Amino acid sequence: MKSKSLVSITDFTKDDYLRILEKAAEFEKKSYQNLLDSKVIATLFFEPSTRTRLSFESAINRLGGRVIGFNDSSTSSVSKGETLYDTIRVVSNYSELIVMRHPLEGSARFASEITNIPIINAGDGANQHPTQTLLDLYSIQKTQGKLDNLNIFMVGDLKYGRTVHSLLMALSEFNATFYFISPDELRMPEEYKLYLDKIGLKYHESKEFKPNIIEADIIYMTRVQKERFSDPIEYERTKNAYVLKNEMIEDSKPGMKVLHPLPRVNEIHPDVDANAKAYYFQQTENGVYVRQAIISLILGLV
Amino acid sequence: MKDKILEVSAIKDGTVIDHIPADSLFKVISILRLEDKDGMITFGTNLESKKLNKKAIIKLSGVFFKDNDINRISLVAPEAKLNIIRDYDVVEKKIVEVPDEIVGIVKCMNPMCITNHEKIVTKFQVIDKKKIHLRCHYCEKITDKEHMEIR
Numbered sequence: 400m401k402s403k404s405l406v407s408i409t410d411f412t413k414d415d416y417l418r419i420l421e422k423a424a425e426f427e428k429k430s431y432q433n434l435l436d437s438k439v440i441a442t443l444f445f446e447p448s449t450r451t452r453l454s455f456e457s458a459i460n461r462l463g464g465r466v467i468g469f470n471d472s473s474t475s476s477v478s479k480g481e482t483l484y485d486t487i488r489v490v491s492n493y494s495e496l497i498v499m500r501h502p503l504e505g506s507a508r509f510a511s512e513i514t515n516i517p518i519i520n521a522g523d524g525a526n527q528h529p530t531q532t533l534l535d536l537y538s539i540q541k542t543q544g545k546l547d548n549l550n551i552f553m554v555g556d557l558k559y560g561r562t563v564h565s566l567l568m569a570l571s572e573f574n575a576t577f578y579f580i581s582p583d584e585l586r587m588p589e590e591y592k593l594y595l596d597k598i599g600l601k602y603h604e605s606k607e608f609k610p611n612i613i614e615a616d617i618i619y620m621t622r623v624q625k626e627r628f629s630d631p632i633e634y635e636r637t638k639n640a641y642v643l644k645n646e647m648i649e650d651s652k653p654g655m656k657v658l659h660p661l662p663r664v665n666e667i668h669p670d671v672d673a674n675a676k677a678y679y680f681q682q683t684e685n686g687v688y689v690r691q692a693i694i695s696l697i698l699g700l701v
Numbered sequence: 702m703k704d705k706i707l708e709v710s711a712i713k714d715g716t717v718i719d720h721i722p723a724d725s726l727f728k729v730i731s732i733l734r735l736e737d738k739d740g741m742i743t744f745g746t747n748l749e750s751k752k753l754n755k756k757a758i759i760k761l762s763g764v765f766f767k768d769n770d771i772n773r774i775s776l777v778a779p780e781a782k783l784n785i786i787r788d789y790d791v792v793e794k795k796i797v798e799v800p801d802e803i804v805g806i807v808k809c810m811n812p813m814c815i816t817n818h819e820k821i822v823t824k825f826q827v828i829d830k831k832k833i834h835l836r837c838h839y840c841e842k843i844t845d846k847e848h849m850e851i852r
């Protein structure tokens with residue numbers, strides 16, 4: 400994994416995932432470790448994402464590193480029309496590794512091809528956000544005690560939701576059974592279902608999740624956004640059908656956990672927050688350990 | 702009987718590309734960068750064809766293509782047939798094949814793709830050779846035949 404960029408979840412193998420999760424567990428036990436020893440890491444956020452940036456910067460600081468970068472390209476030379484190519488080439492001279500988020504899809508892949516330092520993709524438009532997937536895996540492993548043979552419910556926008564696509568790819572290495580619950584307009588794209596068929600994994604598709612909720616080990620919620628609907632009336636009709644409420648998970652397994660990449664809008668009712676099955680806030684905390692693990696493995700420090 | 706194409710205007714040595722759909726002629730010209738070629742080139746278009754509705758034909762005197770180069774036209778002219786001419790005779794016939802990877806030529810149909818915003822040579826994996834589905838190496842989105850733009 401050393402000096403390898405992390406652009407898409409499929410850049411890493413199952414063994415890589417497991418190594419990252421193992422290291423993340425060590426960082427959870429002892430988070431402050433001076434492995435970076437003042438080395439400089441760049442966090443280039445061409446579009447603002449405070450939550451993700453703080454998580455990365457917390458990870459870098461806990462490793463004893465220093466951070467340079469920006470959180471909004473309007474205040475940097477990018478607003479003066481500098482190309483991504485130039486920015487990456489220049490910043491490569493100032494740092495050991497670049498964490499970047501960019502609104503354009505494929506930007507992180509491109510960046511990884513024009514520099515000789517590793518790139519970690521912290522989101523390239525609607526395309527990939529692999530560190531989110533790894534922290535989802537970590538959260539699943541931590542709460543279920545394993546990754547193999549789990550029943551994973553994915554709920555909401557399964558068509559455009561990049562987090563569910565990456566998570567599906569990652570969990571397909573662990574013999575998961577998937578339950579896709581979404582409105583017709585936002586169903587899981589064919590290419591992913593074909594992929595599951597090809598590798599022989601089971602999935603179920605439905606518009607409601609009440610009947611088989613008892614099967615769930617993980618319910619992974621996503622945002623259903625108004626702008627994804629071609630018909631606003633259809634949105635009004637469906638939006639409340641995909642709001643998770645306490646009563647809906649009453650019959651679920653005791654160890655079942657609800658995950659959500661956050662930020663949420665209204666897709667999880669606040670009455671779920673106090674339920675021991677709600678795990679979305681702890682999920683964000685796990686993100687710091689997972690990012691510590693990724694950074695230190697990529698830089699060959701552990 | 703010699704091939705019918707020779708009746709139009711025979712070439713001594715070179716390549717004849719036949720069975721190009723008429724509406725793809727200019728795309729083929731651009732893909733093969735024929736504007737840079739020195740030899741005599743003749744085009745015919747809107748010719749009657751049983752297989753294609755209207756077909757086009759290109760004759761290139763003194764020009765021979767490498768398989769890799771000529772196969773790129775399979776994106777817009779999958780039925781194209783090549784006749785290699787030596788001394789007025791067709792010495793070899795070839796059909797084009799869809800390659801595994803397409804570098805350059807095609808524009809990614811995703812407006813949010815980095816390749817549509819910076820100077821980057823596009824790159825696609827051909828994931829379906831029959832339907833012509835191309836997966837962008839950068840944004841990972843599929844560009845299909847209907848949305849394919851040659852650049």
Ligand SMILES: [Zn+2]
Binds near residue numbers: 505838839841842
């Ligand atoms: Zn693209």
